[in-house]
Amino acid sequence: MSSTKSTSLLARLSRSIEIRMLGLALVLGLILSLASEYFLTTNNLLNLLDQSVVIGVVAVGMTFVILTGGIDLSVGSVAGFTGIILGLAMREMPIPAALLLAIACGALIGLLAGVLVAVFGLAPFVVTLGMMAICRSLAYVISGQQSISDVPESLGRLVDSSTLGVPMNVVILIACYAVAWVYLTWAKGGRTIYAIGSNIEAARIAGLAATRYRILVYVICSALSTLSVALIAGQLLSIDPLAGNGMELDAIAAVVIGGASLFGGRGSVIGTLMGVFIMVMIRNGMNLLGISPFWQGTAIGSIIIGAVLIERLMARRTTR
Amino acid sequence: MLTTQGIIKRFGAVTVLDGIDFELQSGEVHALFGANGAGKSTLSKLIAGHLQPNVGQISLNGHACNFRSPREALEAGVAMVMQETSLAPDLPVFENVFLPLYGSKGRAKFSELRLKTSTILAQLGVADEIDPQDRTGDLSAAHRQLVEIARALALNAKVIIFDEPTTSLSPSETDKLFAVMDRLRAEGRAMIFVSHRLEELFTITDRVTVLRDGGVAAHGVRTADLNQAELIRLMIGRDVESVSRDTLPAAEGGGEPVLAVRNLQAGALVRDVSFTLHKGEILGLGGLVGAGRSETLEAIFALRAIQHGEIRFHDKPFRANHPLEAIRAGFGYLAEDRRAQSILPDLSVRENLLVAALSAQRSLWARYERFRERAAQLAIKLDLPPHRLDDESMFSFSGGMQQKVLLMRWLLLEPEVLLLDEPTKGIDIGARTAIYKLLRAVAAEGVSVLVVSSDFQELIDLCDRVVPISDGCSIGAVPAAMLDEEKLLMLAAPRSSMADQRAWIDRMAVKYDAAVFWVIVDGDSLICLAASPDSAATLGFSSGAVSLIAQTRVPQALVQTGGRGVVGETDGTTTLLLRVRNARGHDLGVIGLTFKSDVSPGQVTQLRDEIAEDIAGQGNENILLTF
Numbered sequence: 001m002s003s004t005k006s007t008s009l010l011a012r013l014s015r016s017i018e019i020r021m022l023g024l025a026l027v028l029g030l031i032l033s034l035a036s037e038y039f040l041t042t043n044n045l046l047n048l049l050d051q052s053v054v055i056g057v058v059a060v061g062m063t064f065v066i067l068t069g070g071i072d073l074s075v076g077s078v079a080g081f082t083g084i085i086l087g088l089a090m091r092e093m094p095i096p097a098a099l100l101l102a103i104a105c106g107a108l109i110g111l112l113a114g115v116l117v118a119v120f121g122l123a124p125f126v127v128t129l130g131m132m133a134i135c136r137s138l139a140y141v142i143s144g145q146q147s148i149s150d151v152p153e154s155l156g157r158l159v160d161s162s163t164l165g166v167p168m169n170v171v172i173l174i175a176c177y178a179v180a181w182v183y184l185t186w187a188k189g190g191r192t193i194y195a196i197g198s199n200i201e202a203a204r205i206a207g208l209a210a211t212r213y214r215i216l217v218y219v220i221c222s223a224l225s226t227l228s229v230a231l232i233a234g235q236l237l238s239i240d241p242l243a244g245n246g247m248e249l250d251a252i253a254a255v256v257i258g259g260a261s262l263f264g265g266r267g268s269v270i271g272t273l274m275g276v277f278i279m280v281m282i283r284n285g286m287n288l289l290g291i292s293p294f295w296q297g298t299a300i301g302s303i304i305i306g307a308v309l310i311e312r313l314m315a316r317r318t319t320r
Numbered sequence: 321m322l323t324t325q326g327i328i329k330r331f332g333a334v335t336v337l338d339g340i341d342f343e344l345q346s347g348e349v350h351a352l353f354g355a356n357g358a359g360k361s362t363l364s365k366l367i368a369g370h371l372q373p374n375v376g377q378i379s380l381n382g383h384a385c386n387f388r389s390p391r392e393a394l395e396a397g398v399a400m401v402m403q404e405t406s407l408a409p410d411l412p413v414f415e416n417v418f419l420p421l422y423g424s425k426g427r428a429k430f431s432e433l434r435l436k437t438s439t440i441l442a443q444l445g446v447a448d449e450i451d452p453q454d455r456t457g458d459l460s461a462a463h464r465q466l467v468e469i470a471r472a473l474a475l476n477a478k479v480i481i482f483d484e485p486t487t488s489l490s491p492s493e494t495d496k497l498f499a500v501m502d503r504l505r506a507e508g509r510a511m512i513f514v515s516h517r518l519e520e521l522f523t524i525t526d527r528v529t530v531l532r533d534g535g536v537a538a539h540g541v542r543t544a545d546l547n548q549a550e551l552i553r554l555m556i557g558r559d560v561e562s563v564s565r566d567t568l569p570a571a572e573g574g575g576e577p578v579l580a581v582r583n584l585q586a587g588a589l590v591r592d593v594s595f596t597l598h599k600g601e602i603l604g605l606g607g608l609v610g611a612g613r614s615e616t617l618e619a620i621f622a623l624r625a626i627q628h629g630e631i632r633f634h635d636k637p638f639r640a641n642h643p644l645e646a647i648r649a650g651f652g653y654l655a656e657d658r659r660a661q662s663i664l665p666d667l668s669v670r671e672n673l674l675v676a677a678l679s680a681q682r683s684l685w686a687r688y689e690r691f692r693e694r695a696a697q698l699a700i701k702l703d704l705p706p707h708r709l710d711d712e713s714m715f716s717f718s719g720g721m722q723q724k725v726l727l728m729r730w731l732l733l734e735p736e737v738l739l740l741d742e743p744t745k746g747i748d749i750g751a752r753t754a755i756y757k758l759l760r761a762v763a764a765e766g767v768s769v770l771v772v773s774s775d776f777q778e779l780i781d782l783c784d785r786v787v788p789i790s791d792g793c794s795i796g797a798v799p800a801a802m803l804d805e806e807k808l809l810m811l812a813a814p815r816s817s818m819a820d821q822r823a824w825i826d827r828m829a830v831k832y833d834a835a836v837f838w839v840i841v842d843g844d845s846l847i848c849l850a851a852s853p854d855s856a857a858t859l860g861f862s863s864g865a866v867s868l869i870a871q872t873r874v875p876q877a878l879v880q881t882g883g884r885g886v887v888g889e890t891d892g893t894t895t896l897l898l899r900v901r902n903a904r905g906h907d908l909g910v911i912g913l914t915f916k917s918d919v920s921p922g923q924v925t926q927l928r929d930e931i932a933e934d935i936a937g938q939g940n941e942n943i944l945l946t947f
Contacts, residue, residue, distance in 0.1 A: 188678055191686045195675055198666040205623065205655055205662065206729070207644035207679035265666035 021258055021274035024307075028278060032285040039288055046167070048277070048284055053169045055250050056276045057228040059258075060176050061221030062251040063272045067184070068217050069197045069264025070117060070124035074109070075225040075251055077135035079244030082106045083229035084139050087148030087239040095155055103226045109135065110222030114215030132248070139241040147240040151233050159234025169231050176224070180269045189213060197264025253300060254279055257307045278303060321346045321510050322367065322398070322479050327376035329362055336362050338534040340376070344479065349501060349511045351521045351543065354531035355555055360514045363531065364481045367512070368400035369393030380479070394420055399472035400481040407464055409457030413437060416456050417470045440470045444500050462493035469500065480504070481512040486520055498524050516608055517814045518548050530554040548840065552809050575599030577635070578768045579620075579737055584629035586619035591792030592822070593629075597737065602759060602769040604783035604800070606776055607812040612792040613772040614656055617739045621646050621653040633737075647680050652730030656741040656772075658719070662726050669711045669725060670695075676729045691732055698728045701761075703754050720751025727755065731762065738762070738769045744778060756782055776805045788812040793822065795849060796863035810840060810847055821900075822850050825911070832927060833916050835859050838900070840909040846872060849909065858914050896924055898931070 033040045058075050065072045082102045089098035109131065116127045161168045184190035192213050195203040204210050225244065233239045258275030260267025282299050327340040337359045344350050352360045365371045367378060369387030378386050380396055387393040390400070407416050414430075414437035437452040450463055459467065465485055472480045482501075486494045501511060501524055513525050521528065522543060528551065530538040537554045579597040584590055589612035597603045605613040618624040620631060622640035631638045633649065640646035643653070655661035664672050671678075673695060674688050681687065696706040702724045714722055723743065730738060743759070744752045759782065763769050773779050779786050780800045788795045788811035795811050821838060829836045829852030837851040837859055851863045860872040895914045913931075915924075 186685055188681070188684060188686050191671065191675075191678055194667060195664050195671075195678075198664040199660075201660060202655075202662050202664055203675070205621075205643060205653060206675040207642070207647040208675070209642075209644065209679075261666070265664070 018259070018268055018270040018274065021271050021278070021307075025274050025277050025281070028281050028285075032281060032288070036285065036288040039285065044284070044288075048280055049170050049173075050167065051284065052276050052280045053173045054228045054231055055247065055254060055279070056173045056273065057176055057224050057231065058247055058251040059254040059272045059276050060180050060269055061217075061224035062248075062255050063180070063258070063260060063267060063269050064184075064193065064217040065124070065221045066252070066255050066260050066262060067193050067197045067264055067267055068214055069200070069262075070214070070217065071128065071252065071262070072113070072218060072221045073125065073128040073248045074113065074131035074135055075221060076244035076247035077132045077139065078106055078109055078222045078225040079229040079232075079247060080139040080241055081109075081135040081142075082226040083233060083239045083243045084143040084148065084241055086226070086230060086233060087151060088142065090152055090155070091150070095152060095158070099230060102230065103223050106226030107219045107223040110219035111215065113222070114218035117218065118211045118214035136241075136245075139243075143241040145241065147238050149238040151237045151239060153237070155230075155234045156237050159231060169234070172227070172231065176227075177269050177273055184269060189216070193217060194265055197261075197266075199265070250279065253304050256304055259307070259311060261311075275307075321381060323379050324363070324367065325377045325379070327363070327366060327373045327378070329359075329366060329371065329373050336534055337366070337373070340531070340534075340536055341539065342529055342536070343540055344510045344512060346478070346510045347505055347508045348526040349505055349513050349524050350540065351525035351528040352512055352514045352531065353516065353521060353528050353551065353555060354537075355516075358531040358555075359534050360531055361483060364400060364483055364512065364514055367393075367479075368398055368481055370400070391420070394475050394477070397476060397478040398481075399475055399477035399479070400483065401465070401468045401472055401485060402483060407456050407467060409455070411456055412452065413441075413450060413454050413456055413459070413467055413470075414452035416467055417452075417474050420471065420475060436474065437470065440473050441466075443473065443503075444470060445503075446496075460493075462496065465493075465497065466500070469497075477509070479510045479512070481514070483514045484516075485513075486515060486517060494520065518551065519814075521551075522548075532556075548813070549806075549810065552806055552813070556805050556809065575601065575766070578633070579638075579770070580630075580632040580635075581616075581620070582630040582632070584616060584619060584631070585627045586624050586629075587615055587627075589615045589792050590619060590624075593787075593789065593792070593794040595787045595794055595797055597768045597770055599768055600763050600766045601785070602763050602771060602783045603797070604779035604786040605770065605772045605789055605794075606779050606786045606808050607789035608814060609774060611789045611812065611814065613789050614741050616789070617653060617741055617770065617772060621651060621739055623653075644679055647676060647733065647735075650736035651739060652676070652733060652735035652737070653739040654723075654726055654730065654741060654743060656745065658722055658726065658746075662729075663714050663722065665714070669714055669717070670709050672714050673709060673725050673729055673732070677732050680733055694732060695728065698731055699724075702728065702758055704728075718748070718751070720747045720754075723747055723751065723755065727758065735767060738767055740769065741772045742774065743771060744773070744775070776808045780804065780808065790814055790849075807847060811849065821911075825850055825852050828913060828931070829853070829855070832913060834913040835916065836911070836913050837861075838909060838911050855914075858916060894924055896928060898928075 029039075038044055058079070062072060062075065082105050085105050086098055086102035089101050092098075093101070113124075113127050113131050116122045117124045159169055163171055184193065192203070192208045192210075195206070195208055196210050196213055200210055225247075228247075229239070229243055232243055254275035255267065255272050256262065256275070257278055258267060258271030258273070260271065279300055282303065283296055286293070286296055286299065322344040324340055324342045327337050327342075328335065329337040340359070340363055342363065352363065354360050362371065366373050369390045369392050372386065372388065377384055380398065385396055387396065387398070393399070408419065411419070414434045417437045417440065418433045434452045438447060441447045441450050441452065444466055446463070446466055450459065450466065456464065456467060469480070485497060498520075501513075504511060513521070515521055525543045527540045528538065528543050528546065529536060529540050530551070532555065575598045577596050578599050581596075582594050584593040589610065591612065593612065593616050595603065595605075605616060607613050615624055619626050620640075622643050622645060626639070638649065640649065640651075646653070664675060667675075670688065674686075674691055677691055678686055678688075695709060699706040699709060704721060704724050708717070708721070709725075711717070714725065717725070727743070738759075740759075744755055747755070759769055759771075771779065771783060773782075780803050783800045785797045785799050786803060786808060787797045788808060790812050791814045798808075798811070825836045825838060828834065835852055835855030835858035837855060838849045840847045840849065846861070846867055848861050848863055848867075851859065851861070855862065861867045895912055897910055897912045900909055900911050913927075
């Protein structure tokens with residue numbers, strides 16, 4: 001019988017996924033700073049943050065979905081499709097209206113996927129796999145296989161602007177995580193999402209609106225994919241129908257490294273943020289050390305498997 | 321043909337079978353009968369090699385043969401027909417029939433197997449109905465059961481064990497199965513029939529072995545020598561341990577009606593359930609597994625679609641579309657399976673406790689803090705250390721403590737009606753007593769409690785009244801004080817003829833303007849299985865009543881000599897009594913008609929013949945009247 005009163009603060013902290021992952025990120029940072037003197041420079045740290053933004057924003061949405069026990073393979077394609085919509089819309093209307101339109105389209109795609117999963121009971125893997133193919137193909141169709149290169153400069157200025165010295169895109173990243181963390185920790189909806197992922201039958205019997213929240217997570221996830229492509233567009237001033245290709249795997253990897261269970265019910269956005277940082281640091285560090293980029297997959301794959309293995313071993317120890 | 325001697329089987333520290341001697345002869349159908357957990361299934365599995373005994377000897381035709389695997393048993397000619405669980409739904413019928421052969425050497429030729437399967441299906445008399453090429457999953461439940469049997473025949477099994485084969489079958493499909501069993505019996509095969517359906521047992525079996533608490537309560541008694549009451553007595557025994565009623569404060573009960581359910585029909589299991597729950601009352605739903613008790617609770621709590629019937633809450637029609645509506649109306653529901661239906665394994669104990677509160681409230685925020693104090697108070701009331709509510713996982717708790725937390729989940733919301741499904745399942749006696757006390761206290765505060773339990777003694781000790789449920793039909797409501805386990809089981813025993821009989825009774829009541837009743841006479845008391853509506857005043861008892869014959873208005877002499885369709889007159893009323901037997905001549909009790917209007921004896925005799933014709937005309941095989 002465990003009693004929380006007798007355990008030390010350190011032991012309690014080490015039981016939280018976020019803290020463990022923060023530890024891993026710090027250790028990785030320490031190793032890299034020893035290996036390369038350039039790593040700890042302000043420039044490189046800002047660069048790291050900058051590289052974390054796009055994948056970080058998508059991973060927030062992915063965390064919501066995975067917490068319910070689902071998965072969203074369509075995030076990359078949704079980014080590609082809605083990115084093209086954004087690009088075309090910006091030719092016709094002011095930027096804020098175009099952004100709203102694109103995000104609404106993203107949300108609508110999520111709504112469709114969510115309804116298929118939660119109402120019609122289809123497997124999330126299958127539904128979002130289908131959505132992934134559809135959205136990518138539509139991106140090519142409506143763009144005429146051309147990238148959109150007439151993105152207004154003002155979008156770029158918006159993304160590059162800074163508040164109190166912090167770049168706009170980093171502000172957006174932090175805002176996403178802060179809002180998501182508060183919602184998932186304190187709001188009724190957030191706790192409902194955890195309960196659904198933990199035991200959907202029990203959640204239903206307790207009266208929670210399981211169907212509604214299972215739809216909601218896909219809406220959030222797709223809308224955030226659109227936001228991420230807007231950030232890419234602002235940086236590159238061009239939008240390619242291929243944008244976001246492979247993003248779903250990065251996002252899922254970040255969530256899993258962050259300690260979430262693919263069965264749902266366990267995980268947190270803080271853990272996910274650590275997962276994002278760990279992945280970006282590995283890429284950045286390997287670049288700095290001049291290791292061939294083809295080794296990145298091996299490193300990230302090992303971390304994914306290692307993280308899950310450690311979680312499993314820890315879980316086994318605590319349930320015994 | 322097959323015998324077991326001194327079989328002992330333990331699972332961990334629990335002894336499930338303790339010295340079982342059993343003997344099966346060729347050409348007989350032998351019933352294994354007993355309460356849930358008596359060891360019927362375990363013994364069957366030992367014989368069929370699915371399990372191995374710790375001690376003891378199983379012999380086949382005089383040779384020792386403790387099978388180490390189902391394969392060995394099959395090779396020796398001992399097959400078990402499972403409850404349609406061992407079939408591969410995507411394979412065609414003929415492959416399923418010969419599936420056990422796939423494990424052996426040599427090549428199977430499909431054409432040959434198809435031909436053999438046709439032959440076996442013809443033996444079973446279903447060659448027209450099942451094609452060997454049919455996909456097994458597309459067949460009806462009865463046909464799948466027959467495929468299981470065909471498999472036993474394909475292996476040329478001499479001993480066939482049927483484990484609750486009729487659970488998923490309709491009455492006519494059951495008849496078909498019995499016809500097949502008759503044929504197998506005539507061929508000299510030996511069959512073991514595991515079931516707790518009394519009627520079927522009397523219909524098909526030759527002898528009965530009754531198991532009780534891992535021991536044998538009756539060795540191979542001839543079925544024809546027993547009646548329902550004796551069999552139930554054997555099943556329960558006399559040494560029933562009971563939680564003393566005196567230690568519990570008596571519930572008040574008798575308040576105004578809170579929840580009234582009328583003729584509820586929901587899914588296949590809930591067919592006709594009616595009861596009224598009063599303020600501050602603990603009402604039990606008593607029946608065997610599969611009788612539709614849990615499903616009744618689920619229907620009220622919007623977890624199951626309702627096809628027919630009415631639910632009134634505070635005398636207004638009530639129908640929740642989602643559990644949340646029921647919760648907001650003042651219902652709480654504790655599901656049967658803690659692990660699968662109640663516990664949120666990844667969340668802390670406190671969140672598990674507060675999840676119903678979370679769903680009931682309307683604010684954006686979870687606001688758990690509001691319940692901190694009330695939760696602590698409740699925990700103390702339930703002998704649960706309040707600081708344990710801060711534990712990280714429900715799994716550091718014992719079953720009893722988990723159940724207390726789950727009860728608190730609903731009590732925090734101060735419900736008006738608590739629906740509890742097996743509230744003490746898998747819980748030690750100490751926690752059990754604490755939960756009983758709590759439920760009593762809660763009822764005393766005015767909460768109405770509806771309890772489902774398979775433990776009949778628990779129902780009788782805990783509840784004010786019990787509603788027996790037999791095969792999805794409720795039978796009145798009996799004050800717990802008038803019940804013992806035996807009487808309750810007699811009322812709740814599954815009767816496939818129940819629905820037919822009920823419809824017939826109602827029809828007769830209208831046709832002849834009479835109070836019609838169906839009773840079983842047990843010594844000097846009378847157990848009423850069904851009665852026509854509004855007959856209580858005429859008869860002095862109603863459906864579900866357990867009364868002394870002397871206290872009813874049905875004259876004792878009539879009932880006791882009632883075997884001959886006696887017509888009699890007392891207090892100016894005329895009563896016609898008819899003995900009911902099933903097709904095999906087994907006693908099913910007495911049906912009586914007490915005429916409300918003046919009827920002359922001559923008319924009654926004429927009515928008797930009319931009724932007999934009426935029944936014969938219906939072609940109803942389940943009811944047979946003798947005069």
